[in-house]
Amino acid sequence: MSDAKAEKTSGASLAEGGDKIDRIREILLGSSLDELATRLGRLDGRVQEVDTELRGELEQRIGSIDASVAARIEESARTEAESRQKLADELSALRKELAKVREELHSSLKRSLAELDAEKVDRFALSRILADASVRLQGESAPAARESRKNG
Secondary structure, eight states: OOOHHHHHHHHHHHHHHHHHHHHHHHHHHTHHHHHHHHHHHHHHHHHHHHHHHHHHHHHHHHHHHHHHHHHHHHHHHHHHHHHHHHHHHHHHHHHHHHHHHHHHHHHHHHHHEEEEEEEOOOOHHHHHHHHHHHHHTTOHHHHHHHHHHHHH
């Protein structure tokens, strides 16, 4: 039992010692600790206010940036769609014009070929023309040259 009494005495003396330390601290530092604790409390409150304000402002700015980016993406997509449609329309018009030009060229070539066929001289007629020209160049008449060919 003497151990229990010793523990109670030492526990009591520690508690008294802690009270004494608090009293000494109070005497030495006095109201400075209370003032410091109050100031720290106010600073902590102010830091929390600033943190809350900054978070709110940051969220607002992020929201604004998101909205701006979304609007720009939408505008870009709309512009791209319009450009694609315009290019598709122009391509269609160019294809139609090309088909028209091809058809005109084809018909023009057919007409030219028909005219050439109509105006060309066949081989027999060309040989007669050249023979007559040759005879005239040599000074003979065409009928006499034919006679000499038949006889010769």
